[in-house]
Amino acid sequence: MSDPRKLTYYSVDEPAVEVSDTDNMPEQAGLETVATQAAAGAKSGRWGKWLALGLVVALSAAVIESVLMVIERFQQNIFLGSLWAVGFGVIALALLSFMVREIWLLQKLKRRWKRQSEDPKPEQQLQLLQHPDLKHRWQQIKQPYWSADEERERFEVDVLSRIDQQATRITSRWSAEAAAMVAVSPFALLDMLIVMWRNQRMISRIAELYGVKLGYWARVRLWRQVFANIVYAGLSEVAVDLGAQWVSAELLTRLSTRAGQGLGAGLLTARLGYQVIELCRPMPFEKVKKPGYLKLQKDLLSQLKSVLPFIYKSRQAKATATSEQKVEN
Amino acid sequence: MSRFQKLQHQTRDVIHRGFDRHIRLAVTGLSGAGKTALITGLLEQLLYANETQQLPYFKVKQQQRLNGCRLHTSSNWQVSRFDYEGAIDCLTTDVPRWPQSTRDVSEIRVEIKYKPHRGLAGRVLDTRRLTLDLIDYPGEWLLDLPLLKLSYDEWSQQQQRLLKAELRHKLAESWLIKVQTAANAASEDKAEQQIRELASGYRSFLRQCREQKLLLLQPGRMVLPGELEGAPALEFFPWPLSQPIPDAWAKRLREKYRYYQQHVVTPFYQKYFKHFNRQVVLVDVLQALQNGEHHFAELQLAINELMKSFSYGNNSLLKRLMSPVIDKVALVATKADSIAPQDHQKLTELLRVMTQKQRQELQFDQIPHQVFSVAGIATSQIKKLSNGTTVLDGINESREFVRVGAPEVPNAIPTAADWQQGYIYPQFYPGFTAQNSPLPHIRLDQLLEYVLGDKLK
Numbered sequence: 001m002s003d004p005r006k007l008t009y010y011s012v013d014e015p016a017v018e019v020s021d022t023d024n025m026p027e028q029a030g031l032e033t034v035a036t037q038a039a040a041g042a043k044s045g046r047w048g049k050w051l052a053l054g055l056v057v058a059l060s061a062a063v064i065e066s067v068l069m070v071i072e073r074f075q076q077n078i079f080l081g082s083l084w085a086v087g088f089g090v091i092a093l094a095l096l097s098f099m100v101r102e103i104w105l106l107q108k109l110k111r112r113w114k115r116q117s118e119d120p121k122p123e124q125q126l127q128l129l130q131h132p133d134l135k136h137r138w139q140q141i142k143q144p145y146w147s148a149d150e151e152r153e154r155f156e157v158d159v160l161s162r163i164d165q166q167a168t169r170i171t172s173r174w175s176a177e178a179a180a181m182v183a184v185s186p187f188a189l190l191d192m193l194i195v196m197w198r199n200q201r202m203i204s205r206i207a208e209l210y211g212v213k214l215g216y217w218a219r220v221r222l223w224r225q226v227f228a229n230i231v232y233a234g235l236s237e238v239a240v241d242l243g244a245q246w247v248s249a250e251l252l253t254r255l256s257t258r259a260g261q262g263l264g265a266g267l268l269t270a271r272l273g274y275q276v277i278e279l280c281r282p283m284p285f286e287k288v289k290k291p292g293y294l295k296l297q298k299d300l301l302s303q304l305k306s307v308l309p310f311i312y313k314s315r316q317a318k319a320t321a322t323s324e325q326k327v328e329n
Numbered sequence: 330m331s332r333f334q335k336l337q338h339q340t341r342d343v344i345h346r347g348f349d350r351h352i353r354l355a356v357t358g359l360s361g362a363g364k365t366a367l368i369t370g371l372l373e374q375l376l377y378a379n380e381t382q383q384l385p386y387f388k389v390k391q392q393q394r395l396n397g398c399r400l401h402t403s404s405n406w407q408v409s410r411f412d413y414e415g416a417i418d419c420l421t422t423d424v425p426r427w428p429q430s431t432r433d434v435s436e437i438r439v440e441i442k443y444k445p446h447r448g449l450a451g452r453v454l455d456t457r458r459l460t461l462d463l464i465d466y467p468g469e470w471l472l473d474l475p476l477l478k479l480s481y482d483e484w485s486q487q488q489q490r491l492l493k494a495e496l497r498h499k500l501a502e503s504w505l506i507k508v509q510t511a512a513n514a515a516s517e518d519k520a521e522q523q524i525r526e527l528a529s530g531y532r533s534f535l536r537q538c539r540e541q542k543l544l545l546l547q548p549g550r551m552v553l554p555g556e557l558e559g560a561p562a563l564e565f566f567p568w569p570l571s572q573p574i575p576d577a578w579a580k581r582l583r584e585k586y587r588y589y590q591q592h593v594v595t596p597f598y599q600k601y602f603k604h605f606n607r608q609v610v611l612v613d614v615l616q617a618l619q620n621g622e623h624h625f626a627e628l629q630l631a632i633n634e635l636m637k638s639f640s641y642g643n644n645s646l647l648k649r650l651m652s653p654v655i656d657k658v659a660l661v662a663t664k665a666d667s668i669a670p671q672d673h674q675k676l677t678e679l680l681r682v683m684t685q686k687q688r689q690e691l692q693f694d695q696i697p698h699q700v701f702s703v704a705g706i707a708t709s710q711i712k713k714l715s716n717g718t719t720v721l722d723g724i725n726e727s728r729e730f731v732r733v734g735a736p737e738v739p740n741a742i743p744t745a746a747d748w749q750q751g752y753i754y755p756q757f758y759p760g761f762t763a764q765n766s767p768l769p770h771i772r773l774d775q776l777l778e779y780v781l782g783d784k785l786k
Contacts, residue, residue: 007733007736007754009731010718010720010732011732012722012730016720140382144710144711145670145707145771145772147670147671147673
């Protein structure tokens with residue numbers, strides 16, 4: 001600093017940018033850290049190493065064999081040989097591009113998770129989100145005098161919360177659908193398939209909303225993370241949550257078992273949805289309240305009711321009909 | 330008819346107070362702290378709340394529950410209305426300037442209409458109203474309030490301590506000599522005359538202090554007499570010497586002092602200050618830094634004295650009706666537009682340190698309080714040069730557009746070496762046109778939310 005007793009004046013003609021126009025911040029951070037993370041993730045035990053070695057050997061054997069085979073075919077007939085070569089080439093290329101794409105998408109997701117724990121600027125996050133309307137909104141409200149903390153808070157409350165709302169809506173809709181489907185499906189295997197299928201769809205919808213594109217492996221990672229979360233961290237929570245919701249006697253007596261099964265599936269789907277929201281969100285929940293289960297249960301019930309009117313009717317029917325009438329399943 | 334109307338007004342006020350729908354906001358600050366600018370800014374933001382994107386922290390607006398605000402006649406019909414329109418005119422004419430410094434008390438009332446969303450009101454009522462009273466007054470008079478708790482002798486002792494400070498002592502030297510010689514020749518029949526002369530001497534000493542930008546000037550009416558110009562009520566002065574007061578003078582001085590307390594300060598306090606239930610304490614930290622160590626210390630002392638003369642506590646229903654106390658305090662460092670945004674934090678920190686003692690008291694009494702750095706009307710634009718220097722664009726005294734490098738703000742109370750070097754901050758002038766409305770501000774939305782937010786749920 002120069003002499004603090006004097007103000008430094010600058011020429012007015014010199015180009016200066018408004019502080020709020022820092023949109024085009026270069027994307028930094030993340031790349032090198034991802035590399036280290038990948039290295040750390042590679043040590044997956046003794047067996048993994050041997051398995052990898054075996055795989056590499058088998059793969060190279062397969063490659064050598066196919067090359068030999070192509071050469072052999074060339075010797076038999078030039079036409080047949082080139083056909084085989086083209087075939088293998090296309091397959092190899094497709095495989096390669098698939099792998100590159102997967103790796104790239106996985107890296108991107110990892111970078112996003114990494115970023116969640118860091119302290120990124122809202123402008124960078126907006127770029128990731130790819131919502132032009134929200135970008136516009138942010139430019140409108142942003143004040144140049146805000147400190148980083150204020151910026152973060154405003155970004156979360158005024159911008160990100162809108163996406164959260166959409167995502168919550170999707171979650172509740174999807175889980176209601178899953179609930180309804182499970183409720184009407186006749187056997188267990190179909191239940192499981194339905195849950196798998198619906199959950200898969202929901203995950204990609206939510207991820208899309210937050211601007212995360214999911215490849216196969218990224219999805220697997222997400223699932224792993226989600227299950228780990230549910231099983232390890234969330235087990236007690238699940239017990240409390242579900243317990244409170246399940247044991248609520250009033251609810252149980254009003255539901256047929258089938259519908260109850262559906263409701264359970266719905267609640268689990270919703271839990272998954274909320275986990276996905278948390279994982280895809282560019283920053284953790286701070287000033288915005290996490291989406292809750294209390295309202296969701298009510299939503300689910302009302303939606304189930306509209307899909308399956310017989311849920312409630314069962315009780316009324318029981319009250320009016322004779323005692324030996326079976327509760328319908 | 331008008332009598333009936335007045336009664337109606339007053340009844341409604343009592344009902345509002347009872348239901349806690351009435352906020353009387355004490356905007357407290359010494360002269361030059363920016364009270365008028367802050368009040369103007371607050372009014373501007375409230376009145377245009379629904380037209381602007383500048384208030385993201387003001388929840389009632391952000392949740393789109395605000396129907397609107399409008400200015401309203403105050404029920405205190407003897408007090409002149411705060412000249413909001415005049416102030417805005419000043420700021421947006423062809424040659425914009427700051428509104429003139431306040432010379433008299435004025436009051437304004439804003440009615441805020443909103444949709445409640447919490448509690449019983451949220452279920453039953455469609456809209457609800459909150460009345461907000463803002464009172465502007467000369468900061469000089471504020472310093473009279475501490476006098477209410479002091480006797481003449483206590484006050485004199487306090488002033489003697491102040492006079493020991495270097496700058497004051499230098500300014501008071503000639504007056505002190507006069508007091509000394511007159512005291513030696515004090516006699517019963519000449520006493521009246523001598524006291525009058527010395528009092529006018531004291532007044533000119535106070536005026537000199539003011540020119541030197543000293544702050545703790547008591548009694549305030551001697552600096553800015555208002556309607557008391559030339560009145561005998563002002564013919565007294567604190568006893569500045571260590572020797573006892575001559576018998577001939579003692580009774581007269583004490584009487585005058587008591588009269589001043591009872592007939593000048595008490596009515597002022599009763600009329601305007603008693604009914605406050607929220608407070609914003611404005612402190613111009615930057616100006617004090619620029620003026621140097623003495624001023625800084627004096628500012629600290631003055632705030633300390635000032636906050637003693639307000640009563641803080643929690644308002645029960647009975648208390649709300651009979652004698653409300655202040656139940657929430659915002660400590661505000663003003664003129665945040667003359668420093669870079671990344672220094673705002675430092676400014677709040679500095680104010681936090683300066684008001685440590687008072688904050689501890691508030692903490693002890695469990696009065697919610699918070700520190701902000703704010704500009705009621707922001708006159709500068711923050712820009713960044715290509716080499717990363719933060720600069721402030723604004724208009725200077727001679728109406729030229731200038732670009733100033735953002736000055737430094739100390740992290741903590743400056744040390745002696747820092748004071749040697751000194752600080753300086755740019756003084757920007759308003760350069761607005763009528764199209765700029767609502768005028769820009771810094772962090773008024775957070776202040777509004779803090780002061781009013783809990784009543785607008």
